Amino acid sequence: MRGCSGPYQQLLSQLQRQANLTEDTSSLLEPYIQHQDLNTPILRGSCTEHPGAFPSKDALRGLSKQSFLWTVNTTLGRVLKGLVTLQKQLLKPQDLEELETAKRNIQGIRNNIHCMSWLLNGSSETVEPMPTGPGPWLPLTSALGVFQAKLEGCRFLRGYHRFMGSVGWVFREWGESPSRSRR
Amino acid sequence: QKKGALRDFKCVTNNLQEWDCSWKAPLGAGHGTVYEVCIEDRPRSCYRLEKTNIRLSALSPGDHEIKINSLHDLQSSMSKFILNEKNVSLVPDTPEILSLSADFSTSTLHLMWNDKGSVFPHHSNVIWEIKILRKQSMELVKLVTYNTTLSGKDVIRHWSWTSDMPLECATHHVGIRCYIDYPLFSGRKEWSDWSPVKNISWIPDSQTKVFPQDKVVLVGSDITFCCVSQEKVLLAQIGHKNCPLIRLDGGNVAIEIHNISASANSGTNVVFTTEDNMFGTVVFAGYPPDSPQKLNCETHDLKEIICSWNPGRPTALVGPRNTSYTLFESFSGKYVKFKRVEALTNENYQLLFQMLPNQEIYNFTLNARNPLGRSASSILVNITERVSPHTPTSFKVKDINSTAVTLFWHLPGNFAKINLLCEIEINKANSAQDLRNVTIKGVENSSYLVAVDKLNPYTIYTFRIRCSAETFWKWSKWSNEKKHLTTEAI
Numbered sequence: 202m203r204g205c206s207g208p209y210q211q212l213l214s215q216l217q218r219q220a221n222l223t224e225d226t227s228s229l230l231e232p233y234i235q236h237q238d239l240n241t242p243i244l245r246g247s248c249t250e251h252p253g254a255f256p257s258k259d260a261l262r263g264l265s266k267q268s269f270l271w272t273v274n275t276t277l278g279r280v281l282k283g284l285v286t287l288q289k290q291l292l293k294p295q296d297l298e299e300l301e302t303a304k305r306n307i308q309g310i311r312n313n314i315h316c317m318s319w320l321l322n323g324s325s326e327t328v329e330p331m332p333t334g335p336g337p338w339l340p341l342t343s344a345l346g347v348f349q350a351k352l353e354g355c356r357f358l359r360g361y362h363r364f365m366g367s368v369g370w371v372f373r374e375w376g377e378s379p380s381r382s383r384r
Numbered sequence: 385q386k387k388g389a390l391r392d393f394k395c396v397t398n399n400l401q402e403w404d405c406s407w408k409a410p411l412g413a414g415h416g417t418v419y420e421v422c423i424e425d426r427p428r429s430c431y432r433l434e435k436t437n438i439r440l441s442a443l444s445p446g447d448h449e450i451k452i453n454s455l456h457d458l459q460s461s462m463s464k465f466i467l468n469e470k471n472v473s474l475v476p477d478t479p480e481i482l483s484l485s486a487d488f489s490t491s492t493l494h495l496m497w498n499d500k501g502s503v504f505p506h507h508s509n510v511i512w513e514i515k516i517l518r519k520q521s522m523e524l525v526k527l528v529t530y531n532t533t534l535s536g537k538d539v540i541r542h543w544s545w546t547s548d549m550p551l552e553c554a555t556h557h558v559g560i561r562c563y564i565d566y567p568l569f570s571g572r573k574e575w576s577d578w579s580p581v582k583n584i585s586w587i588p589d590s591q592t593k594v595f596p597q598d599k600v601v602l603v604g605s606d607i608t609f610c611c612v613s614q615e616k617v618l619l620a621q622i623g624h625k626n627c628p629l630i631r632l633d634g635g636n637v638a639i640e641i642h643n644i645s646a647s648a649n650s651g652t653n654v655v656f657t658t659e660d661n662m663f664g665t666v667v668f669a670g671y672p673p674d675s676p677q678k679l680n681c682e683t684h685d686l687k688e689i690i691c692s693w694n695p696g697r698p699t700a701l702v703g704p705r706n707t708s709y710t711l712f713e714s715f716s717g718k719y720v721k722f723k724r725v726e727a728l729t730n731e732n733y734q735l736l737f738q739m740l741p742n743q744e745i746y747n748f749t750l751n752a753r754n755p756l757g758r759s760a761s762s763i764l765v766n767i768t769e770r771v772s773p774h775t776p777t778s779f780k781v782k783d784i785n786s787t788a789v790t791l792f793w794h795l796p797g798n799f800a801k802i803n804l805l806c807e808i809e810i811n812k813a814n815s816a817q818d819l820r821n822v823t824i825k826g827v828e829n830s831s832y833l834v835a836v837d838k839l840n841p842y843t844i845y846t847f848r849i850r851c852s853a854e855t856f857w858k859w860s861k862w863s864n865e866k867k868h869l870t871t872e873a874i
Contacts, residue, residue, distance in 0.1 A: 237650045241624055244655065247662050296649055346597040347651055347666040
């Protein structure tokens, strides 16, 4: 497949590195908290992940490889939309350059997921789309007040980082070769 | 006081045309007392009545004797009073509020009432006193007077008041009374009674608990935030600073912020915390736009006018609250709006305005506006005197003979209506620089040529050129340099 290079192991370790990178809250959530002046114990305390916004680690671990790749790719597609919404709320895009970086990283992960999926296509696993809830979305400010939108953005990013941590965890459980199943 | 004498005789009028006179029954007078009222020097003016008040047509200026004979159980007793306008009190009717409404988004109360001007025969100044009370305990928060004129007919009056505290968080009550300041009336003038108060309360219609939401205020102003809460509010913070709580009705609380400082781009968070919950809002404290500074309009090509400016003091307001700019040209009535390119780190403020056929004089006004105010700057230009040409391009040199060459270049723009002044820089090794100015008729198709003579044969020269309008405004940049070896003399 054009643009896909490198053997399975190299692709897997690249995906693992990318997941670790995006799990780190200092890559986006912390700068967001600073920019939106949410850096008080009370506000940090309410910046919690919305239950059900992102697939849990256990749910991800229970999926076949193809389904897992499909779910991660779909969820990251929604995250990209969420980040665009967040950018609109931020008023001055250059106020939070980390957000632009995050979007590029996510695009990179999705590309590698496509490659991995193509690599695995030889394996017999079928894709069973994970039954997902509404998934991560972010209401625009106009629907909420600015304060509520700030909090929703914070909770959204909290979920995103946690989700990427779970993705990294699952990738670390994958075997050395594409055919060997994890469980 | 003589036994059987009437007491507290007084007269009041609300329209100067009729006097309501009343008295207290004599001590011991029971039911069934009949009163015979007679007004001296008024023919056939005796009235028999069983009540202790009478409505009279207003008496002419001066003293009038009035006799009241009270008849009770075959006994009678006479009381005499001197009645003079001076002893009459002008007490207007109690006003009646027609409606009290609220615009919660702006925390404004709107009051409407009928001034009952038709009751009062004369044009007269009237002073209305309006009281605003807050909370169930009806604390007086505002007492204001409002002057109008009675015009002999009923006029519906309107009055608005913007509350310092959001109207959502406390019940507000309004009452009104009036005082007719009619100078030609010699009696006492008194305030009417207060009208029955009307009140306004907010009916929660959303999850929103903190008010105002997303307000834009001037840096340095005072603002009150409040929180509608059933639970006890334990703490309120603006930014990272705790604020003393003002208890309102129920669990509602307020905080007063004085001399608010400028917000960051993302606004200043205001947070109220209860045992289990946290509610908040954001306030944007900024400045109105400065008058646009160094407004300049010029053209590179006599096709498009570029107006640029300096926004002046930052407003601390961005995004939807940013300053919007509109460039308006008054002769043509046309305008263009500034579109903010957010991605730019340092925003350059300029607008493009398409030149209009057969119009050289342009009267531009640049209007700046944000939620806190507006400003403007103007400039009147003859655009043919504001030509700042592009850099000459496609610069070429061709031989005419050993001592002369032709220079060709391209100068984007339609300069058919003006003359151009171009400066040619000629350099030759080990020789002083030669600068030659040439005036050329502008053309529409941007292509130009000029001959340069008095050169030395078989010599390497370096040429470059720049241009301006003959009515000088700015030079273009220099073109690229062109090295050229003149031909040998034959």
